Amino acid sequence: MVSVLTDLTKQCVEKLINGAITEARHVFCFTCITKEFEEERARLEAERITLGQRAKVAIGRDKDIQANVCLWEEEADKLIQEDTKTKQTCLFGFCPNCIWRYKRGKELANNLEEVKRLFEKGEKLENIELPRRLPDVERYSSQNYISFKSRELKYKELFDALKDDNSYIIGLQGMGGTGKTTMAKEVGKDLKQSKQFDYVIDTTISSTPNITKIQDDIAGPLGLKWEDCNESDRPKRLWSRLTNGDKILLIMDDVWDRDPALDFDAIGIPKQDNHKGCRVLVTSRSKQIFNKMDCDKIIEVDLLSEEDAWIMFKRYANICNSSSKKLISKGRKIVKECKQLPVAIAVIASSLKGQQHREHEWDVTLKSLKKPASMHGIDDDMVGIYKCLKLSYDYMKDEKAKGLFLLCSVFREDQEISIEVLTRLCIGAGVFGEGYGNYDDARNQVIVAKNKLLDSCLLLEVSEERVKMHDFVRDVAQWIANKEIRGVNLSDKNQKSLIEKETNIRYLLCEGKNKDLFSWKFDGSKLETLIVHVDRDEGRRLMEVPNSFLENVMKLRVWYFSGNDKRPLSLPRSIHSLTNIRSMLVDSMDLGDISILGSLQSLETLDLVECTINELPNEFTKLEKFKLLNLEKCEIRRSNPFEVIERCSSLEELYFRNSFNGFCREVTLPKLQRYHIQKALDKMNGSIPKYLVFDADVDDACIFSKGALKYCMQTAEVLRLDGIKGEWKNLMPEMVPIDLSMNSLVELSLSCISELQYLIDTIGSQLPNVLSKLVVLKLERMDNLEELFNAKPQQSKDHHTAELPGVSFPVSIVDFSKPGATRDIANS
Known part of the structure; x- marks a missing residue:
């Protein structure tokens, strides 16, 4: 019994002693605890920066970030900002304040454990990104929506019908231009905001339904991917997603009464008996279509x-x-x-x-x-x-606005049209005549004409860079053109036979399968603009353009060829007979050898987007009217394209975005009025005239020539360089002479440029006004950077800013000694 009591007493005493030692440590080992906390905090801060960089890259790739990552960052930021410098003393500063030390030491010890826990958790956060769904009807603005009193009952009737679990298909009928689409979208937004539906997705059907486009429109906001899915399995995948229990409203806009009727099975939309949480709203001008679709309720939109x-x-x-x-x-x-x-x-x-x-x-x-x-x-x-x-x-007094109005009606119904594409087509089609000046002048004319059409409500603004045309206005525009503008879906025999009888076509939109596109007969003797959309082909069979087709379109000025699966396209040698061709645009095709395009002496613009080519041919250097080259997300199998680009003496604008290959050993450039050069996943504003964004890989062999870098630094508005190789120790005066001042630059972001010591070295020279437009300055992982300016700034007593002669923006005083620190300097 005595031994048991002795053991218990011993254990209690040991616990008391150990507890006392632990508590005393907070006072007597305060400095050690603080030092250990600061060391672990530095490790956490580096991990926080690394995770932030990974998140930034993911967002640049249009991905979402997992919620637990954001929570981790918030917790880490709180601990990183912990103050360890403040200390309290007593006896007029001669002795430490023991009570304060005890409390603060205990806090830091607890925080130390939390820092270690967060660091370990951060290391385990490997895959932090999630696929980002495309937005649904929430992307539409309600700014111009008018809640008409005469439509209040119709609005409520539609809202209640779509809420009713006993209804599946609701029809909204009215003549063109009555506001069916606007009402459908507005009701859809209200239903989603009131959490009646998880998703409200709209897609335009039009008179010639494109099943693949409809499926893609629905799949995007649902986050459904088509990887490893053949054409025949797409409807099954979509049906499975639409019936998995989520409450989904599909707005099928502008459905036409046609034979055969719209086939829900071919798309993957469930039927009445197995729709589960899915519901469908159909808008149409025709009442007949609703009877064919067995609508549960039909609501008419009156004048x-x-x-x-x-x-x-x-x-x-x-x-x-x-x-x-x-x-x-x-x-x-x-x-x-x-x-x-x-x-x-x-x-x-x-x-x-x-x-x-x-x-x-x-x-x-x-x-x-x-x-x-x-x-x-x-x-x-x-x-x-x-x-x-x-x-x-x-x-409309502006003939250019009239021309642009008619040109917009050539595109697919409800298609969002890029201002840049419109510029290419306007120049190629001669809307601005032949003496339009330089390319940027033409773009400004398009913007002026576009704004007049927007002000007249003849065009609708989607964004700063895109517009579209109301389907009813499009019908009127094509009627005004008096059969000079036509559209044909070659799978529709009636449309095909009507077009084959026409003799006046100047603008043609042509959609269809590979085998039909170049085999049908029509009078193309007056054709000037041809837009071709190729249907998806599982086999990705070779497309060959026959000589007979080109012989039929000898007056062609614009050719816009849009694929969707990078199938091979063979251009015949006889393409040189298209002596009037001004603009050529190709999307998602494997063109192989494009040297034959070098024989098109009238060619002014060439756009290749997500295309594959063997090389950029030397023949392009002989094109005297060649003003614009756009290579976006292209695969170039061999040779350094910049060796050709440098020698294109007439080139005014270059868009070279994410098309670099392993042969780009040295980047050289001609003098340009506008350029976008990008090797990075950053989302860029297309309205910026000149930018260079380059993110070098560790083993990247691509090197910018000193001349090209100097040119970009002197002229660019946005400069983002990561890992660029070079031996320059400052930007000014080594790369840019002091007198040139870099006053065009709005954003400067530099990362991992190991040799750079100063941005500007002003020792021994008088500094003029420099960087006068700079808004954003970002510096990351600049190992040898000593100062922004090699000068002695006067320190303001009231504000933490550096007062440098000739520098017109406030410069934050930051600690450059921390590895990985990011510095942002912006105009106040």
Whole structure:
């Protein structure tokens, strides 16, 4: 019994002693605890920077970051910011404050364990990225949406019908331009925000449905990938995803009444009896299609009430009730002639915006709308509406805007069109005539014309760099063109036979399978612009363009060839007979040998996107009118393309994005008005005139010549260099003379440039105004960097900024001794 008590007493005493030693350590070993914490914190900080870099790369590749990574970063940042410098003393500073030391030492000891735990956890975070889904209807802005009183009941009826679990297919019917699509998207956004659906996805069907495009439109927001999936399995994969339990609303926009009807099975959309959480909203001009689809409910979108039509007109014409009575009277009469159709009101009212003090403009518009007109091929009930849109076109004073308007109607229905592509087509098609100046002048003219069409509501803005055309406005534009603009899907025999009878076609959109594209017969003697979309082909069979096809299109000025699977395309030697060709654009094709394109003496622009070519041929150096080259995500099998690019003396613009190959041993450039050179996954703003973004791999053999680097540093607005090889110790004056000042530069990001010691070395020379436009400066892992400026700045007492003569932005004082530290310097 005594021995048991002795053992218990011994254990208790040992625990008390060990506890006392542990607690005393917080006071007497405070310095050691602090030092150990700082060492472990430095390791955690390096891991935090590494993880941040990995996250940045993933985001640049359009990936999402796992939520646990963000939580880890927040916890790490909190510990990294822990203050270890502050100390408290007593007895006028002669003795440490033991009570404070005990509390602070205990905190640091606990935090030390937390730092170690986080460091180990961070090392285990290997795959931090997740595939990012494409946005669904949430991407559409509600800024221009008008909640009409006459439509409130229809809106609620549609909202309630889509909420009803007993309904599967809902139909929204109305004539073109009534606002069906706008209402469908707005209701869809409300349903998603109220958590009635997990996903609300829209896709445009149009008169010639493209099954592959529809499947891709639906799969994107769902995060569904098609890897290792052949054509026949795509509907099964999509059906499986749509019926896995998620609540999904599909908006099938602009479905036409056609034979055969839209086949849900071919797409992968479930039927009525097994749809589970999936629901479908169909918009159409035709009531017949809803009967064929067995809709559970059909909702009709009527024309606006007279009062709502007037409200819309006032908004778009920018007038109010305080305007003159005479102007309001004329406005109401114009609204009446617009037949209460939203798209017609928007177009006519926009054309009168800013004309409040020019009443004669309103008189001319009203008189033209009232004038009787007979329109060939237009139903009587649509004549007035067509007349409204045509009037807006006729009274447009800018011929270039008119040309751009017609050109936009050549593209697929509801297609988002890049401003850059429009620029290529406008130049090639001669919309701006032959004397348009340099290429950048032409781009500015496109932007001016585009803005006029946006202001007139004849085009819709998708983003700063993209536009699209309302399907009804597109119909009117093609009607205005009087059969000069045509579109054909070669799988539709009726369309094909109609086009084969036409003799006036100048602009042609052609869609179809490989075997049909070049075998059908049509009169191409007047054809100037040809846009070809090739259907997917599982076998990726070789496409050969026959000589007979080229002989039929001798006046061709623009050829836009879009594939989707990098199948081989063989261009015949007879292509040299296309003596008028100005612009050539090719997407996702294996072109192999393109040296024959060097014989196209009129060629001004060449765009190759996600294409494969053997090499950039020397023949291009002989093209005297060659102004623009775009190589984006291309595979170049051999030779250094820059050896050819350097010798293209007429080149004004170069876009070389992620197309570097193993032969780019040295990068050299001609003088250019605009360039985008990129070897990185960063998302870049296409409106920036000049940028160089280069992320060198560890074993990258690509070296920028000193001349090319100097040229870019002197002219670029954005410069991001990571791991660039070179022996220069400063940017100025070694790479850029002091007097050239680098005043175009807006962003400068440098990483892993080991030899650099200073950005600017001002010792022994007077510094003029430099870097006057710089907004962002980022420096990472610059091992030998000593100072930003090799000068003696005057330190401000009130602000942590360096006052340097000639430097017009505030420079943060940062600690350059920490490896891996990132420094951001921005205009305040």
